[in-house]
Amino acid sequence: MDSSSLSSAPGLGTVDPQLQHFIEVETQKQRFQQLVHQMTELCWEKCMDKPGPKLDSRAEACFVNCVERFIDTSQFILNRLEQTQKSKPVFSESLSD
Amino acid sequence: MEGGFGLDSGGSGGGKLDPGFIMEQRMTDKCFRKCIGKPGGSLDNSEQKCIATCMDRYMDAWNTVSRACNSRLQRERANNT
Numbered sequence: 229m230d231s232s233s234l235s236s237a238p239g240l241g242t243v244d245p246q247l248q249h250f251i252e253v254e255t256q257k258q259r260f261q262q263l264v265h266q267m268t269e270l271c272w273e274k275c276m277d278k279p280g281p282k283l284d285s286r287a288e289a290c291f292v293n294c295v296e297r298f299i300d301t302s303q304f305i306l307n308r309l310e311q312t313q314k315s316k317p318v319f320s321e322s323l324s325d
Numbered sequence: 326m327e328g329g330f331g332l333d334s335g336g337s338g339g340g341k342l343d344p345g346f347i348m349e350q351r352m353t354d355k356c357f358r359k360c361i362g363k364p365g366g367s368l369d370n371s372e373q374k375c376i377a378t379c380m381d382r383y384m385d386a387w388n389t390v391s392r393a394c395n396s397r398l399q400r401e402r403a404n405n406t
Contacts, residue, residue, distance in 0.1 A: 260394070264387065264394055265387075268383070268386050268390045269351055271390060272355055272386055275386075276386065278359070279375070279378045279381075279382040279383075280378070281378065282382075283382055283385040283386065283389065291389045291393065292389065292393045294390075295393035295394055295397060296393065296397060299394075
């Protein structure tokens with residue numbers, strides 16, 4: 229998202245840089261929260277059997293690993309897509325093979 | 326809190342974006358799945374206890390994920406500079 233376009237939007241004049249920064253920070257925070265919600269939901273399915281009196285160390289380790297692997301997966305996919313697009317610039321059906 | 330049952334409270338979109346609302350929605354989904362077997366005529370004591378426990382664990386999980394996510398993002402930023 230190109231936030232610099234905010235300050236150069238025609239007819240808008242200059243947006244107060246402090247406000248712009250605030251908006252960026254708040255947007256980041258919200259995106260982060262969304263991500264945490266999504267990951268908690270996914271990892272709960274993978275790591276939680278029966279909710280007990282507290283989160284045991286095995287489950288906790290599972291959650292941590294889950295987060296790391298999720299982000300690894302995301303990066304792997306991004307990288308591979310990038311590579312695939314380089315060799316085949318047109319988005320083809322071969323991706324679904 | 327408005328929309329307390331996770332029903333579409335319509336009106337301002339702010340209600341749906343309220344982090345408490347999202348949390349509540351997901352807790353309800355997850356804890357219903359874990360704690361309610363065959364739905365009876367009401368929530369019995371063990372089901373209520375299970376739900377309460379489940380909520381606490383879900384919060385614990387959320388906090389753990391949040392911390393892990395934070396560390397990872399900070400590490401990524403450090404590696405990229």
